[in-house]
Amino acid sequence: MAEPKKRTNSSKQGMRRMHDHTKQANIVYCESCHEPKEAHKVCYSCGNFDKKPVLEMKKEK
Numbered sequence: 001m002a003e004p005k006k007r008t009n010s011s012k013q014g015m016r017r018m019h020d021h022t023k024q025a026n027i028v029y030c031e032s033c034h035e036p037k038e039a040h041k042v043c044y045s046c047g048n049f050d051k052k053p054v055l056e057m058k059k060e061k
């Protein structure tokens, strides 16, 4: 197997790994039920997107 000629220093290692982490989701409040949800995604508490029903929600008893 190929061997690296030089050891990667911690600075370069950090530069490489700065792209590895995931960004925190952009949280907005649903316009229909005012629950927090991810931006540009369907609200999972009321099933609406852009004030229109998209998901068929289970009826709570």
Ligand SMILES: [Zn+2]
Pocket (backbone or CB within 6 Å): 030, 031, 032, 033, 034, 035, 043, 044, 045, 046, 047, 048
């Ligand atoms: Zn909602």
